[in-house]
Amino acid sequence: MGKQRVKLTFVGNLVKDPVIYQLGRDFKIVTNIRRADVQEDMGWVMLELDGEDAEIRRGLAWVRTTGVRVDLVSGDVIEG
Amino acid sequence: MDFTQGLKCRECAREYPGEALNVCDYCFGPLEVIYDYSTIAEVISRDRIAQGPLSIWRYKDLLPADSTDPVDINAGYTPLLKARNLGKKLGLRNLYIKNDSVNPSFSFKDRVVSVAATKAVEFGFDTLACASTGNLACSVAAHAARAGIRSVVFIPSDLERGKVIGAAVYGPTMVSVEGNYDEVNRLCSEVADNYHWAFVNINMRPYYAEGSKTLGYEVAEQLGWRLPDHVVIPSASGAMFTKIWKGFNELACLGLLEGVASASFGPDQNTVHHPAVVTRMHLTQAAGCSPIVTAWNSGQTHVLPVRPNTVAKSLAIGNPADGIYALRVLKVSEGTAYAVPEPDVAEGIKLLAETEGIFTETAGGVVISGLKHLAESGAIKPDDLAVAYITGNGLKTLEVVSDTVNPLRIKPSMRAFEAALKEHNQRAAGNGGSL
Numbered sequence: 001m002g003k004q005r006v007k008l009t010f011v012g013n014l015v016k017d018p019v020i021y022q023l024g025r026d027f028k029i030v031t032n033i034r035r036a037d038v039q040e041d042m043g044w045v046m047l048e049l050d051g052e053d054a055e056i057r058r059g060l061a062w063v064r065t066t067g068v069r070v071d072l073v074s075g076d077v078i079e080g
Numbered sequence: 081m082d083f084t085q086g087l088k089c090r091e092c093a094r095e096y097p098g099e100a101l102n103v104c105d106y107c108f109g110p111l112e113v114i115y116d117y118s119t120i121a122e123v124i125s126r127d128r129i130a131q132g133p134l135s136i137w138r139y140k141d142l143l144p145a146d147s148t149d150p151v152d153i154n155a156g157y158t159p160l161l162k163a164r165n166l167g168k169k170l171g172l173r174n175l176y177i178k179n180d181s182v183n184p185s186f187s188f189k190d191r192v193v194s195v196a197a198t199k200a201v202e203f204g205f206d207t208l209a210c211a212s213t214g215n216l217a218c219s220v221a222a223h224a225a226r227a228g229i230r231s232v233v234f235i236p237s238d239l240e241r242g243k244v245i246g247a248a249v250y251g252p253t254m255v256s257v258e259g260n261y262d263e264v265n266r267l268c269s270e271v272a273d274n275y276h277w278a279f280v281n282i283n284m285r286p287y288y289a290e291g292s293k294t295l296g297y298e299v300a301e302q303l304g305w306r307l308p309d310h311v312v313i314p315s316a317s318g319a320m321f322t323k324i325w326k327g328f329n330e331l332a333c334l335g336l337l338e339g340v341a342s343a344s345f346g347p348d349q350n351t352v353h354h355p356a357v358v359t360r361m362h363l364t365q366a367a368g369c370s371p372i373v374t375a376w377n378s379g380q381t382h383v384l385p386v387r388p389n390t391v392a393k394s395l396a397i398g399n400p401a402d403g404i405y406a407l408r409v410l411k412v413s414e415g416t417a418y419a420v421p422e423p424d425v426a427e428g429i430k431l432l433a434e435t436e437g438i439f440t441e442t443a444g445g446v447v448i449s450g451l452k453h454l455a456e457s458g459a460i461k462p463d464d465l466a467v468a469y470i471t472g473n474g475l476k477t478l479e480v481v482s483d484t485v486n487p488l489r490i491k492p493s494m495r496a497f498e499a500a501l502k503e504h505n506q507r508a509a510g511n512g513g514s515l
Binding site: 076 | 091103108215261268269381397398399402443
């Protein structure tokens, strides 16, 4: 089992999609929202995911297919 | 002596001990260093600073590390030059260049890494690490060499040869990662989670970022303990931009600026704004990676991540960790944000080189082209005191200006030389100049 901290960014109509609910329903992942800011046409959610590493990877791969952007909580790691 | 009191979440204000942490366990907000400013106020003075070394460690009281034996390769105290020629060209009579390209590993990263490395040694880490597209890798490898500890630097496999050599020469373990930007980013984050290493821009980030405050302190000191009317700054994560502002306000609140009375830091040290600090903060990014500028221009409080596609690799952060805080500084300081068109990046490099004899890398080209825009648009007035921050050396990005190499090719004779010179002068006269 492992935990991963991610930031999901929703743009446009994706704001209305129940992506986090589906992630918890369709994969063996416990989702835990820690902080969020959702407006009419965009939003972000800081999320902790708890589950097997492979399942988390599979779940996040699915999230990306929806068009929702997945980033690390601390922002980009690569610097100039 | 270290005047820090631990770490505090910038979002929920939860406090943490001063350890190698960067994210709040509760809300995942970023952690910031907190200081005992009342004790600092009792000891700090302009004289005490003046007696310090000619490096960032002259401001040791305001840095989050025990400075008795810092990991110091002499970062900082770089020249602040009056830019008469460039100023004349842009119609600015009080223009200065803060030339940070002359740091020991040729970029401002030496400031932040010196603090992070000092803290890493203090914490007992035996490995200093980072993921970088150039400047940071060089600085981390150099400081680790100085500290006598191991360094591990992760670089994208398509990095330019010059940058690879510039870091490799210091003897790090260099990991060249095959993959696109996101893949490299993800891998490095996983490595950071699984190895007990001091990643300067991950678990050491609260300390690391504080090193950028010295860019604010030095400009104030070099201007005779006063602040400029405008500063023009390149931005990637947004951290340096916010820390220069913080540095200005710390000096004001501590009563170190000429004619400015000290003031309380209030409940939030990181957002304090002394009313005497009226410097307008101008943020510049390259158009191919300008998420903060886009957010500012559209009036958003979010910064929407982008996939970087810019010649300014040292500014290529698509998901800037401090983007929203940079937006707040822009607002409070009544600043501006400008995305420099990609072709203008090289033009900015050439303009600075040809007018002031300073060869900067692409981030500097962004700043100079941004400065030109600000002057032309009237945002900076002719008599305003403006400082442009040049944060990296041009030798790191030679390929961007390789088209400037156009010598007069001649046979080894005086006649050939004079014929070529005549032709050159005729061509130059058409362009407004000759030898």
